[in-house]
Structures are given as C-alpha cells and as structure tokens.
Amino acid sequence: MKNSIRVLHLEDSPLDAELIREKLETAGVACDIVLVSEKNAFESALTQKTFDLILCDYNLPDYDGMSALALARKKQPETPVIVISGILGDEEAVECVKKGATDYVLKQQPHRLAASVRRALHEAKEHRDLKRAEEAIRASLEEKIVLLKEVHHRVKNNLQIVVSLLHLQAVRTKNPEALDTLRETGDRIFSMALLHETLYRSQNLARVSFASYTENICNHLFRSYGPKAVRIKLDLRLKETSVEMDQALSCGLIITELVSNALKHAFPGDRSGRIMIQLQSAPGNQMMLTVADDGAGMPPALDIRQSDTLGHQLVRLLVEKLHGTLEVTRDHGTAFHIAFQAKQVETAAGGASSFSCADE
Numbered sequence: 001m002k003n004s005i006r007v008l009h010l011e012d013s014p015l016d017a018e019l020i021r022e023k024l025e026t027a028g029v030a031c032d033i034v035l036v037s038e039k040n041a042f043e044s045a046l047t048q049k050t051f052d053l054i055l056c057d058y059n060l061p062d063y064d065g066m067s068a069l070a071l072a073r074k075k076q077p078e079t080p081v082i083v084i085s086g087i088l089g090d091e092e093a094v095e096c097v098k099k100g101a102t103d104y105v106l107k108q109q110p111h112r113l114a115a116s117v118r119r120a121l122h123e124a125k126e127h128r129d130l131k132r133a134e135e136a137i138r139a140s141l142e143e144k145i146v147l148l149k150e151v152h153h154r155v156k157n158n159l160q161i162v163v164s165l166l167h168l169q170a171v172r173t174k175n176p177e178a179l180d181t182l183r184e185t186g187d188r189i190f191s192m193a194l195l196h197e198t199l200y201r202s203q204n205l206a207r208v209s210f211a212s213y214t215e216n217i218c219n220h221l222f223r224s225y226g227p228k229a230v231r232i233k234l235d236l237r238l239k240e241t242s243v244e245m246d247q248a249l250s251c252g253l254i255i256t257e258l259v260s261n262a263l264k265h266a267f268p269g270d271r272s273g274r275i276m277i278q279l280q281s282a283p284g285n286q287m288m289l290t291v292a293d294d295g296a297g298m299p300p301a302l303d304i305r306q307s308d309t310l311g312h313q314l315v316r317l318l319v320e321k322l323h324g325t326l327e328v329t330r331d332h333g334t335a336f337h338i339a340f341q342a343k344q345v346e347t348a349a350g351g352a353s354s355f356s357c358a359d360e
Contacts, residue, residue, distance in 0.1 A: 004030040005052040008045050010068050012037040012060050027114030039063045046075040058085030073100040080120035152200040159193035184260060187224060191217050191256040195249050208248035211238035214277060217252055218259060225263045231272035238279050244343040250318045251289055257311045258291040258336055266295025285342045292335035304328055
C-alpha cells in the first residue's frame with residue numbers, strides 16, 4: 001500500500017503489539033499505529049483522532065474487547081474494528097461480529113491478520129463510496145423535487161393570470177351567454193391551477209390529496225355563484241384520499257362541470273338544497289366518484305350521452321380519459337356515478353403505489 005493507514009491498537013502486551021506491527025509491515029500494509037493499553041487512553045484517542053482501522057485485544061486486565069468494541073462503534077461508527085485475542089471461543093467470536101466487529105483474529109494465527117485488515121479496509125472503502133453515492137443521489141433528487149415544485153408553482157401562476165384575463169374580459173361583456181361562457185371557462189382553468197397549487201404544497205408530487213383539492217374547487221365555485229350558492233349546502237365525503245395526478249385532474253374538471261351545472265340549474269328561484277361529492281373505493285382497485293344534488297333534476301328527455309352541451313361533452317370526454325363508466329340516476333334530484341380503475345404510480349424503490357383511502 002502506498003499510503004500509511006492510521007491504526008488505533010488497544011493492546012496491553014508490548015511484545016504482541018510489536019509482533020502485529022511486524023506482520024502487517026511484512027505483508028506490505030504500511031501503518032501509522034497509535035498504541036494504547038487501557039480504557040482512558042483508548043477513549044481519548046477515539047475522541048481526538050480519526051482512524052482508518054481499530055485493533056482491539058479481547059482480554060485486558062482492567063478492560064475487555066466487547067466494551068472497547070461498543071465504544072469504538074459509538075465514537076467512530078464508520079471505522080472497521082478487528083478483535084484480536086489469544087483465546088476466543090466460537091460464541092465470543094459470533095457475539096463480536098453481532099456487536100459490529102468487522103472480523104476477529106487469533107494471536108496464534110497471525111498470518112490471517114494482513115488478509116483480514118485488507119478485507120476490512122476494502123469493505124470500509126466500499127461502504128464510504130456507497131454512502132457518498134447515496135448522498136449524491138439524494139441531493140440530486142432533492143434538487144429535482146425543488147425544481148419540479150417550482151414548475152408547478154409557475155404553471156399555477158400562469159393559469160391564474162389567464163383566469164384574471166378572462167375575468168377582465170367578462171367585466172366588459174354585455175352578452176349573457178358570452179358572460180356565462182367566460183365564467184365557466186375561467187372555472188375550468190382555475191380547477192387546473194388548483195391542482196398545480198396542491199402539488200406545489202404536497203410532499204408527494206405524483207399523487208394529490210383529493211379531499212383538499214376538491215374542497216378548494218368547490219369553495220371557488222360557491223364564491224363564483226355568489227348569493228345563489230348561499231342556499232346550497234356542500235356535503236363532501238372524501239376522507240383522507242390520495243389520487244394519481246392525471247386522474248385527479250380529470251376528476252377535478254368533472255366536479256367543476258357538474259357542480260357548476262347544479263349551482264346554475266338545479267335550484268331555480270329561491271330553492272335551497274344540497275350538493276354531495278363522494279369518492280369511494282371498490283373491489284379490484286376500482287374507484288367510484290359520485291356528484292349528486294337534490295335539486296329539480298334534469299329534464300326526463302335529456303340523455304347526457306347524447307347531449308351536445310359543452311359541459312356534458314366535456315364530462316363524457318373526461319370519463320373516457322379515465323377509461324371509466326358513467327351512470328346517471330334521477331331519484332330525488334340528479335346523481336352522476338363515475339367508476340374507474342385507480343392508476344398505480346411507480347415509487348422510487350421500484351414498487352407501485354395505488355389509490356389510498358384511510359379508515360375504510
């Protein structure tokens with residue numbers, strides 16, 4: 001070896017210590033050895049210097065190798081420790097390895113020492129290299145997370161600018177139909193902006209807290225419809241639910257359309273009522289999204305699958321994007337039931353994370 005390694009050697013026999021030095025030097029292991037013979041000196045050396053290798057005698061007059069091993073692991077956990085003993089039974093040897101010793105060598109087998117030292121130093125170097133690589137990967141991942149969060153933040157800001165522009169245009173618009181179109185378009189874009197805002201504030205950039213996302217969408221819609229929405233109660237049944245990002249966006253846009261339609265048409269005049277939104281899990285990793293109201297209901301002749309209104313067309317397209325099915329019931333109002341397969345997300349460890357819902 002070209003460079004000397006720093007070795008802390010706990011040994012009470014100068015003769016044994018010199019023999020160990022000679023064996024290492026003969027084998028080509030250049031060492032800068034600090035020799036200590038008792039506990040206080042051993043602890044002081046561990047505190048003051050960092051070593052490449054620690055050699056511990058197992059039997060000392062006032063100290064023992066197991067205690068020394070425990071202290072070395074505490075003070076310098078990355079440094080390999082080899083226990084050396086004149087008498088070491090199998091049970092004691094196994095216990096040393098369990099407690100963190102890299103290896104053990106009998107004094108009557110000094111020919112094993114050089115090979116044991118080389119192996120210990122090689123394993124320590126591999127461990128350090130692996131740790132540095134893991135730290136580099138972790139730092140890179142954290143940097144990418146920060147950048148991705150910033151992307152979501154900028155996209156949210158840009159979408160909110162578009163919403164503001166639509167609002168400014170709506171203020172100048174006198175045509176009621178154009179005004180409704182601008183407001184509905186603004187609500188759709190705002191629901192997309194909310195998704196990016198939710199992801200920006202989330203610890204998981206692949207999945208969305210669906211309860212928080214939906215609540216924010218509905219709060220915006222209820223504010224948008226002003227006094228009319230005061231008579232309507234919002235009933236959210238979402239628990240602690242997380243949904244994959246693309247599916248959350250589709251569900252969010254569906255909710256935007258159906259809640260807007262309910263606020264606009266389901267409660268004419270001074271009629272009050274309730275809008276309920278629920279997301280449930282079903283066997284086979286299936287999801288069931290329900291948006292229902294107890295309002296006046298849709299006209300009996302209206303078939304949402306054939307309707308040419310933009311809102312109904314958008315709902316149908318979004319259900320198709322979810323690869324789901326749509327069922328409409330008209331018992332005491334209108335209820336839309338969208339069933340779809342929860343999408344799984346690959347995790348960093350290579351596994352898959354699917355939909356989750358607490359307290360089911």
